[in-house]
Amino acid sequence: MPIKKVAKHNYQITASLGFDPITGKHRRKRISNIRTKAEAEQIYTDLKNRYKNNDFPTSTNIAFSELSKMYFTDYTFNQKPTYVNTQEGYSKNHLVPFFKNTNITKISPTEVRAFQKDLIDKGTLSNNSINKHLILLKKIFDVAIEKKYITSNPCINIKKLKVEKKKMKFWTLEQFKIFIDATREAYEETKDAHPENFVFIIYYYTQYLTGLRAGESTALLWEDNDYTKQEFDINKTESRIHGKHVTTAPKTKAGIRRVTYNKKYKELLLEWEKIQKELLASYGISVDSKTHIFQYNDKIPDRDNFSTKKINKLCTRTNLTPIRLHDFRHSHVALLINNKEELTAIKERMGHASITTTIDTYGHLFPNKQKSMSDNIDNLF
Known part of the structure; x- marks a missing residue:
């Protein structure tokens, strides 16, 4: 009975x-x-x-490390390689070392909070990064729920850490001119022995004057350039994962776009094309439509070639406070806002999926209209 x-x-x-x-x-x-x-x-x-209703957990002894492997093997096939690579780093460096081979049925919210506190105590990660680790942890446990290994996710009700919005860094046009003059000066000093250094001039001009993401720039081929229309066809992005170059679609569908450039930049690009042909010829490489625009040796260009470290080195020639490579994108938007460009046009140029993204990211850079609004109210009385 x-x-x-x-x-x-x-x-x-x-x-x-x-x-x-x-x-x-x-x-x-x-x-x-x-x-x-x-x-x-x-x-x-x-x-x-x-x-x-099949609402019982499977009676089995699955370790967290095994569940993590299961997630990355079966549940990330439709995600971008760069995103998966980052997530794998989170798991390898922090999640698995903490939970190790603990039976997943023994991991409760108490253990998850202990993991969160451990990341905080280490002091090497920002609150935003710690929150991202917890998001991944929840996704991994969601797999266990789907497979009926457990009935509730221990990450539920774990509060996110407060993230303070950092002040955006960017260079004004005057500051960029100081930087690019220093870059050109460095080139002039070394051009006889290292003519390839011209690539830094054209690359940083590209970042400041177009606002492209770093991966979008390094992925550019000459077939993506139209001198007549003075525009780039942005249709891919490039990353380096496990030592290999990986080309994928842009970050969002809106990332597929055409970005125009000015006449003076066109003249600079034509100058670089001539220099590039001579450079690559020394490696037995002929420049054609499939050649990367920023290639300067026998290797595919990588964003690390133009990284923040390089920017910092060039800034030692100036009194400028260095910015990150990605901050060139912010600087471009600041330039457009200062030039009183339309918000919708900025959104399309930057390849944002939603104008909300543009407003949330750059809204504070727009002139404050509060004073004029209040003054206009006076006219009503």
Whole structure:
């Protein structure tokens, strides 16, 4: 009998829950210390309904490290390689070392909070980065729920850490001119021995005057350039993952776009094309439509060639406070806003999926209209 009276006010239930799909063993659940038969019957009915709806965890011993591998093997195939690479780093460097081979059924919100505190105490990650680690952890445990290994996600109700919005860094046109003059000066000093250094002049001009993402720039081929229309066809982005170059579609569908450039930049690009042909010829390479625009040796250009480290080195020639490579993109938007360009035009040029992104990211750079609004109210009286 599934319900058994074992003492005066003590009923016991032994419910059969079928076979474990992994171990093949018969599953049973036993509950004791039930005070009345009616209560026992209700609990038994609930158990059978949960079994019918397949709402029980699989009785198995799966380690967190194994669950993490399962997530990256079966649940990331439709995500961008760069994103997956970053997520794998989170798991390899922090998640797996902390949870190791702990049985996933033993990991509760208490252990998750301990993990969050451990990341905080280490002091090497920002609050935003720690939050991203917790998001990944939740996704991994979602796999366990889908496969009926567990019935609840231990990451639920774990509060995110407060993230303070950092002040955006960018260079004004005057500051960029100081930087690019220093870059050209460095080129002039070394051009006889290193004519390839001209690439830094054209690359940083490109970043400041077009606002392209770094991966979009290094992915540019000459076939993506139209001198007549003075524009680039942005249709891909390039990253380096595990030592290999990976080309994918832009960050969003809106990232597929055409970005125009000015006449003076065109003249500079034509100058670089001539220099590039001579450079690559020394490597036995002929420049054609499939050649990367910023290639200057026998290797595919990489954003690391133009990284923040290089910018910092060039800034030692000036009194400028260095900015990151990505901040050139911010600088371009600041330039457009200062030039009173339309918000929708900026959104399209930057390849944002939504104008909300443009406003949230750059809204504070627009002139404050509060004073003029208040002054206009005076005209009503």
